[in-house]
Amino acid sequence: MGEKLPQVQGDPQLRRDTLSRPVRTLRAKMVLLGSSGVGKSSLALRFCKDEFRNTSPTVGCAYLTQVMHLSDVTLRFEIWDTAGEEKYHSVTPLYYRGAHAALLVYDVSKRDTFIRAQVWLRELEKQYVAGSTVLWLVGNKGDLAQHRQVSVQEGQSLANDRGLLFTETSALSGDQVDKLLLAVAHRVYECVGAQQGGLSEWQETPHVDLRRRNHLFASCCKVGP
């Protein structure tokens, strides 16, 4: 395949599970940051399985993978879904170090998570090398309109001020989630992929390829019993 991506979210499975791949597969590291309970794991589940379930709080950090086919390249996203909890703060730098994309997630119905996202942003900016990481502010739980505490404008203007990209999503309804992942993929490829040493090629020994692919899909798209 490797043809132009469908722009609609109509059949993401088709796009994702397609077995034939373009020649090049590049590794891209993405990290999800933000307070506990804002929906990071739910977004990760949407990214990988296009599904929503009630999750339990993440222990430490969860590692998932998702393959995105762009027109001339395939990106293999390694997604680090962090627990937003303070007790894991010591290890979080492990996960965002070297990330090509960092999604700063807050909950539009909880102002403190928006403030917390700015703390994360400051933290990230310490490590940040211009052009090496795509920073994206994500206001999740957009479906909770009646409880909204952070307006779209506020999110957008924070993003503008700090040079971030911005999207409001709902992991619950799936609204904007696919678009977000696709946009992140394009952006990462444009900004980082072109650079010298930006994205490394993903190598796998051919004979295990199929099995492993199955596994990756299975494990990252895993739903409980």
Next chain:
Amino acid sequence: MERDNHQVGETEGVKICDPPCESNPPADTLATSLSLLGNHMFPDPVERNYRSTVKEEPEDSLSDITAEEESLDGDPHPHQVTKLETEETESSGCQNNVSTQQLDIENEDAATDNDRSDSGEFVVTMLAKAKLEEQGIGVKGRSSPLLEAETQEPPAFMSHRDEDVTADSWRQHRKHVFVLSEAGKPIYSRYGSEEALSSTMGVMMALVSFVQSGDNIIRSIYSDGHTVVFLQKGPLVLVCVSSSRQTEQQLRGELLYVYYQIISMLTQASISRIFEHKKNYDLRRLLAGSEKILDGLLNLVDSDPSFLLAAVHCLPIASSLRDALSQILQKAITPNLVFSILIANNQLLTIVQEKTVIEDSRLEPADVHLLLNLIGASSAFQAGEIWTPICLPLFNPDCYFYAYISYLDPPECTVCLLLLSTDKEAFYAVAECKRKIEEAMMAQNSLSLIAKVQSYSVSQVGVSDLRHFMYKPFDVPDNYRQLTQFTSPEMEAPYSSEEEKMRLLDLYRYMHSRIHSSSRPLKLIYHVAERETLLAWVTSKFELYTCFSPLVTKACAITAITKLLRWIKKEEDRLFIRNPPKYSTTPNPSKSSRGGKSDQQDSTDNGFLSLL
């Protein structure tokens, strides 16, 4: 920073098997002196009524067994005895940090009502009054902002968190567990939100402090139908309010598991440092999201005899399969990997250790229980692979390991691989080990073999009237330094329903308390209960609990046990992990898991302080 590192260096010098004694002197001197006092000062009055004889050989003991007809319904507890014990002088005064704002709530009562024999009433009254305050009809006319706080709690994943703490149903829970800080700040409550219970916890802390101010330590309170047990560990106070018939000793053991689980997430060193810095720190900030892990632990403690026996239950499988799995684990290694554990249905299949680790210690059952609980309670079902810091408190309470957790059989998710490394950067290397393990298991068709594994039925033993048993061998030369294990068949009819299972476990707990009574330990008990007959027996080689149908005579039971022991001997290769292999992943032996201090030092200095 430098100072912190220095401190860590010191605590890490502490011998690991017995760390609390040195790492946290005031609290542990306290705890130690308490447990010593407990041994002789308060003999269980019930036990005085019995004489049992102690023999190791079954044949001899036959004639010596003292029949015991008392049913469990006899109240094993004396009523309303408060155990106030004078602590050793060295520890007095150390812990006298009383929270004041809550103390004044019931200060009058505290001052007047210090008659010891009435203290049972006293605490119950205090707890009851605390509840009244929360209902907003408190004696001193305070309204309760706490209730509002509770209703704001997001429902999400914590069902018990939203319980109405003023409802009768809340009071009727069999076992409440509360964790608070020395300053009286709520940290955890098994049922109901901590906010809603903060005045109750304040009262508890007031009680602890009140007794402490008289150079005493409160250990427990007995009242009609309830036992309140206190455990102080470092800056944390753990309280259990139980209407089960478990002994104080058992309940305290359970509180200790709760403490260890907290340590496993935060490390003892961090907790001490946090509270040294800020006495009224709200530890819930750091435990946020972990309530479920503590809830899960308490449910397990209630339903799984592993905790009572302090032993690990492994899945019975053919030793050839177990060996094959062990070898697969043994081959997939990477530097700094120290434990490889394979689990199916939350039970151990096999565990392989790094050589230098196993030489000077073994994994303690309690640490394995905490790991299994973490896996059971974690969200690994949704996520691909988990990488998380975790401390094994009995191995070393001040250091983190890094745990890699992944299920091998999606979408069923019953077979779980747990790899522990001392290197926090090792994720990719460890994940690669998992790929190797997965490939080897696929080649050997291991997963489908594991899927067929089942727990066994007591009928396989071929002893009529034997309904259930638990057998725990002690360290004997041929399994020296191995993980303490026990074996037990499936609980089958008549113990199929949850209630009946619990009833059998309660009987076992009772037998266990008699066997392990600190005042009058017994080696052999024949107990005729209402609907079954139980026989418990401890020797230098094993501890055994058996349950028979009701009309079995002593002689029959003894014969049955002889047969059972023979069967276990025959099956032991299948029932236990016998010879866990070891691997070597440490290029430089001085940097063994415990010696891997460079990593661990980092992680203990985990930036909590910057958050204060």
